[in-house]
Amino acid sequence: MKTSINLKPTIFVIFGGTGDLNMRKLAPALYNLYADGFMPKKFAIIGTARKKLNDQKFQDTIKEGINSFSRSGKVKDDKWASFAANVYYNPVDVSEPETFGVLKTSIEKHKAEFGADTQVVYYLAVAPNLFPLIAQCLATYDLTGDEESVRIVIEKPFGRDLETAKELNALLTGIFTEKQIYRIDHYLGKETVQNIMAFRFANSFLEPLWNRTYIDHIQISVTEQLGVGDRGGYYDGSGALRDMIQNHLLQLLCLIGMETPVNFDADEIRNKKVDVLKAMRPFSSDDIRMSTVRGQYAKGWVEGKEVPGYRHETGVDPDSNTETFAAIKFFVDNWRWQGIPFYVRTGKRLFQTSSLITIQFKDVPHHIFPSAVTEHWQQNRLIISIQPEMSIRLQVQGKRPGLDMVLNPVDMVFDYKGTYTSAAPEAYETLLLDVMTGDQTQFMRADQVEIAWELLMPVVKSWESKKSLSFPNYTADSWGPEDAEALIARDGFHWFTLPLNKD
Numbered sequence: 245m246k247t248s249i250n251l252k253p254t255i256f257v258i259f260g261g262t263g264d265l266n267m268r269k270l271a272p273a274l275y276n277l278y279a280d281g282f283m284p285k286k287f288a289i290i291g292t293a294r295k296k297l298n299d300q301k302f303q304d305t306i307k308e309g310i311n312s313f314s315r316s317g318k319v320k321d322d323k324w325a326s327f328a329a330n331v332y333y334n335p336v337d338v339s340e341p342e343t344f345g346v347l348k349t350s351i352e353k354h355k356a357e358f359g360a361d362t363q364v365v366y367y368l369a370v371a372p373n374l375f376p377l378i379a380q381c382l383a384t385y386d387l388t389g390d391e392e393s394v395r396i397v398i399e400k401p402f403g404r405d406l407e408t409a410k411e412l413n414a415l416l417t418g419i420f421t422e423k424q425i426y427r428i429d430h431y432l433g434k435e436t437v438q439n440i441m442a443f444r445f446a447n448s449f450l451e452p453l454w455n456r457t458y459i460d461h462i463q464i465s466v467t468e469q470l471g472v473g474d475r476g477g478y479y480d481g482s483g484a485l486r487d488m489i490q491n492h493l494l495q496l497l498c499l500i501g502m503e504t505p506v507n508f509d510a511d512e513i514r515n516k517k518v519d520v521l522k523a524m525r526p527f528s529s530d531d532i533r534m535s536t537v538r539g540q541y542a543k544g545w546v547e548g549k550e551v552p553g554y555r556h557e558t559g560v561d562p563d564s565n566t567e568t569f570a571a572i573k574f575f576v577d578n579w580r581w582q583g584i585p586f587y588v589r590t591g592k593r594l595f596q597t598s599s600l601i602t603i604q605f606k607d608v609p610h611h612i613f614p615s616a617v618t619e620h621w622q623q624n625r626l627i628i629s630i631q632p633e634m635s636i637r638l639q640v641q642g643k644r645p646g647l648d649m650v651l652n653p654v655d656m657v658f659d660y661k662g663t664y665t666s667a668a669p670e671a672y673e674t675l676l677l678d679v680m681t682g683d684q685t686q687f688m689r690a691d692q693v694e695i696a697w698e699l700l701m702p703v704v705k706s707w708e709s710k711k712s713l714s715f716p717n718y719t720a721d722s723w724g725p726e727d728a729e730a731l732i733a734r735d736g737f738h739w740f741t742l743p744l745n746k747d
């Protein structure tokens with residue numbers, strides 16, 4: 245349990261202070277941490293960007309962001325006033341390094357006021373091409389400190405391939421120590437994702453079943469109803485493989501596939517995740533043909549409204565080869581998982597927004613019931629729903645009440661809403677608090693990022709070099725291209741979905 249009691253005085257410098265991420269996520273998270281008593285007693289938040297604003301204007305801007313996007317609704321006047329008194333703005337243009345001089349003066353002023361044990365967190369909420377420049381300017385102005393006094397948070401995407409990820413790692417580790425670098429993957433801060441570790445390693449009944457003897461396959465499905473919206477310019481240079489699978493989906497796969505850590509130390513947990521990535525079967529060209537599917541959405545209708553196809557979205561090349569959907573069958577070649585497929589899929593403009601992990605167990609070895617009794621037979625499944633529903637379901641066979649013997653699948657459900665009354669924190673709240681307390685468990689280590697890229701590079705290169713002749717190949721409001729169904733159907737399975745929540 246973390247509390248603010250031991251938190252050192254903290255100066256939070258947000259590069260990209262006027263940007264979308266700060267408005268939607270960072271500012272609301274910092275405000276909620278403050279409102280819940282999790283900010284240090286002494287703190288300063290310094291927003292930076294090129295725009296010329298004063299402190300008051302910046303405070304007004306983020307107040308609007310918090311009021312629009314915070315999970316706790318609009319700010320409370322008294323809380324806001326005391327929070328805002330710690331919020332400052334300092335114009336910085338990364339392409340004009342001398343502007344870092346003013347930032348340094350401002351940081352030093354707060355440090356002098358807060359005391360020698362003050363820590364500084366630099367949050368890089370800017371386009372990735374600015375990451376190296378900012379790191380270099382911090383070094384030039386001697387603002388890099390050590391692991392006790394300075395931390396740097398790097399947003400995704402971390403590189404756009406193995407080579408650029410290695411370059412960025414080399415640059416950052418030339419300036420900071422690994423212990424100072426927090427590569428954020430906000431999926432890892434989600435309450436339900438954190439609960440995977442608790443569920444797997446705090447309950448004894450699962451471990452004997454958690455292997456190739458009892459599990460027949462695993463599905464990880466992260467689907468979005470929205471299209472690219474106004475992020476077409478960014479997304480067209482990225483795509484589903486880079487934007488989702490290289491980071492979020494592989495991290496979920498690691499949490500499901502990892503061995504039991506010896507303890508809860510950040511590096512021990514990250515070592516166990518890296519072991520999964522190291523054991524993943526590399527892709528041959530045949531595997532790419534048989535085990536991967538890419539898709540791009542066509543125009544269609546969503547909730548009675550016509551929506552454009554990907555190639556007609558703002559900022560997107562009208563002849564784009566970028567995939568907005570990807571499905572891949574992975575294997576983890578180790579004793580625990582040999583031969584067990586891990587199917588992952590992700591995409592935009594799909595039928596439902598949901599993040600779901602489904603672990604399907606093997607069938608009973610021998611059916612004792614007559615077939616008339618088992619018309620609705622279903623192998624046991626464990627379904628971890630990350631969003632929108634936050635739940636864990638165990639699907640088992642039960643006897644339907646009545647004089648005759650009829651079996652049907654029933655769900656044993658652990659639902660957050662029904663179990664807990666307290667609101668779950670947003671992922672960014674959890675992760676920002678981790679940064680302040682110096683806990684790197686939920687952040688990506690350099691080797692984790694590189695090995696994930698290494699695994700996917702054959703697919704990245706193949707998809708880039710061979711233009712898809714079938715794009716666009718799925719309509720809005722569908723479950724993606726037909727080939728994605730075939731990918732899993734060939735092995736005798738189908739993609740699992742939860743019924744839409746009617747709440």
Ligand code: NAP
Binds near residue numbers: 268336369
């Ligand atoms: P954004 O809305 O375009 O904001 C970019 C910020 O950078 C603005 O504050 C901009 O302000 C500032 N900036 C641009 N050029 C600058 C320069 N030369 N010197 C100093 N500041 C400069 O982008 P975003 O959506 O917030 O995304 C920021 C980062 O977070 C990206 O790496 C993105 O991939 C990542 N991310 C975003 C989200 C999200 O929900 N938005 C989610 C996950 C990850 P000025 O124009 O005033 O300088």
